[in-house]
Amino acid sequence: MATYRGSPSAFSTPASTTLFRRxxxxxxxxxxxxxxxxxxxxxxxxxxxxxxxxxxxxxxxxxxxxxxxxxxxxxxxxxxxxxxxxxxxxxxxxxxxxxxxxxxxxxxxxxxxxxxxxxxxxxxxxxxxxxxxxxxxxxxxxxxxxxxxxxSAEACKQAFMGQMKEADFLRWGNTKRMTGLRKAEQDGLWEGIKEHNFDEYWRVASKVTPTTTPLRSQSPPPSVAMHTRPPSADPQGATPDRDGAMNVRSVPVRIYLPDGPVLQDLVPPLLEDGVF
Amino acid sequence: MAGNRKPYNRSLPPAWAAHGDIQEALDALETYRKKDPNKVIVRFKAVGNAPIMKTNLYQINASNRFQAVIQFVRRQLQWKAGDPLFTYINLAFAPAPDDTVANLYKSFATDGHLIVNYSTTAAWG
CATH class of the missing domain: 3.10.20.620 (Ubiquitin-like (UB roll))
Structure with a gap:
């Protein structure tokens, strides 16, 4: 079996997120x-x-x-x-x-x-x-x-990977996270869906989805954090803030109306007043 | 254990249907069914060995599905059925063929244009 670098899901994903995903x-x-x-x-x-x-x-x-x-x-x-x-x-x-x-x-x-x-x-x-x-x-x-x-299943896989990249682009303005995955990892995403294997899917998916630990990385305030806790010296090894769910450009969302069109637009992670 | 659990009911609450409040929801839905009369500017860019189109800026109906854009490119290039053609947005991803041009424009337009790349071989796939 291939060994995977520290799977973020095992270390930094809160239990509530994992439960929701499950x-x-x-x-x-x-x-x-x-x-x-x-x-x-x-x-x-x-x-x-x-x-x-x-x-x-x-x-x-x-x-x-x-x-x-x-x-x-x-x-x-x-x-x-x-x-x-x-x-x-x-x-x-x-x-x-x-x-x-x-x-x-x-x-x-x-x-x-x-x-x-x-x-x-x-x-x-x-x-x-x-x-x-x-x-x-x-x-x-x-x-x-x-x-x-x-x-065919192959065409379905291609469409699925296209959607993953589109979501990547919406979140980060590029598809580097998806294209940065090795071939085996990309295939692992689809295998996870195909075999309905939660661990196989999230082992890879957690590398392209934002981290969900906003409170810890947002406090203390950034100015203090910059001086006292440079990311590279973080003893927790926490994922850098830039991967946080509140720092994405947009949340990939699509609304399928009954008997009607599909709506998609840019959806920022926060409201204008900073509320989640 | 599960004896008292009511099964999920995924249809609309019967109270809505019974009291006619559903009409309000239906009217709201109806507003989304009207076709978007706007057009958006699409800029086509050939990738790799794909032939260049004579004109690369076109106004396309916002209500069209991306599938219509794919067919438009195929016609412009006089592609035969079965000739391979791959289309991408922003050199980054292939949208679902049932995404609408309006949705793609809202989310991915650059400088007022929706940039569609086309290639004869799979790229960024």
């Missing part, structure tokens, strides 16, 4: 995935073509395809159909016929769909709490133009 990470959504009945190959075992999964919110559709494929091959398709099945042609729709994006996290797809449906419908049509999101799996002819990306 809770976010462990969130799951219920999905009910059914093969489009018109596309089921001949001799399929009908009645079994629905797969239920409690999937991580931070995962993506392409990442659940292998599990889904195993199930369909084992239980639903016969051997002849299994042999000609090409999962690179698979794509997903909601029950109402809206295309599900490959580069949106599953939690976002679930929430966006649930909220959109609940404001569209009457109060009697409010979705049941914890009801699975019903998804239709199509086995051929992906509408690549509308999906915007090739339906």
């Amino acid at each position: 809770l976010t990470w462990e969130g799951t959504v219920p999905l009910e995935i059914r093969v489009d009945s018109k596309e089921l190959p001949a001799n399929s075992d009908r009645g079994l073509e629905t797969y239920y999964i409690q999937a991580p919110r931070v995962s993506y559709l392409p990442l659940i395809v292998p599990e889904l494929k195993r199930f369909l091959m084992d239980v639903v398709f016969d051997e002849a159909a299994g042999r000609i099945m090409k999962d690179e042609d698979w794509w997903f729709e909601s029950e109402e016929g809206s295309l599900l994006k490959w580069h949106w996290p599953l939690g976002l797809i679930y929430d966006n769909h649930t909220v959109s449906a609940s404001i569209r419908g009457t109060s009697s049509a409010l979705p049941q709490p914890l009801a699975p999101l019903r998804i239709i799996l199509h086995l051929a002819a992906p509408p690549t133009e509308k999906l915007l990306l090739a339906p």
Whole structure:
């Protein structure tokens, strides 16, 4: 195993931050995935073509395809159909016929769909709490133009890394933290998502996200700190203040409105009066 | 242990829907659906071996998705389907194809221009 330089998460991340990250990470959504009945190959075992999964919110559709494929091959398709099945042609729709994006996290797809449906419908049509999101799996002819990306795990990874760099740029005005990662580290971010491995993901992610110990580094006041405690001589080995969450240029935030546009703008970490 | 815990309800609170207060929220949402009529100036810059465009400053609808910008470059370069083209903002990152030009402009414009780099090989990838 590769040895990693002191993982900041182990030393300087407050327990509350780690807890919050852990809770976010462990969130799951219920999905009910059914093969489009018109596309089921001949001799399929009908009645079994629905797969239920409690999937991580931070995962993506392409990442659940292998599990889904195993199930369909084992239980639903016969051997002849299994042999000609090409999962690179698979794509997903909601029950109402809206295309599900490959580069949106599953939690976002679930929430966006649930909220959109609940404001569209009457109060009697409010979705049941914890009801699975019903998804239709199509086995051929992906509408690549509308999906915007090739339906593959590799394209999803590229989109994910692009988003990480965009966030990096918003925080620091450049992407040096992301591009400064070694190839193995960059891959580790995606592997962490893919394997749903919290430690693997945060071992790398903590190198590009701001530190969350603002109170210690902001007091005593900077003028005093400069004279008495040069950063290089800090006995705590604390991460320099410039990496602090309050020193980012902007907080990467995006608001997905139900049935509507996605909003993004520069969001400073502090209000004008210095309030968090 | 979990017997008394109520499951999370992620739909809108029924009280809203029942009392018609939801209308206010819907009206607010509606204001965001109107298309942004503004245009923003996009400056295209070739990277590496990519051919240079005849004109490199264009006004593009702010409400367009970045996907439309990618297709615009492909048309300008007379690229065929399948010819590789990679697009970046500020020589730094590839935006999601469903980011809007307006969002990208608000967050990343330099001197009043949104700078879009294009390349025939993956860079900063």
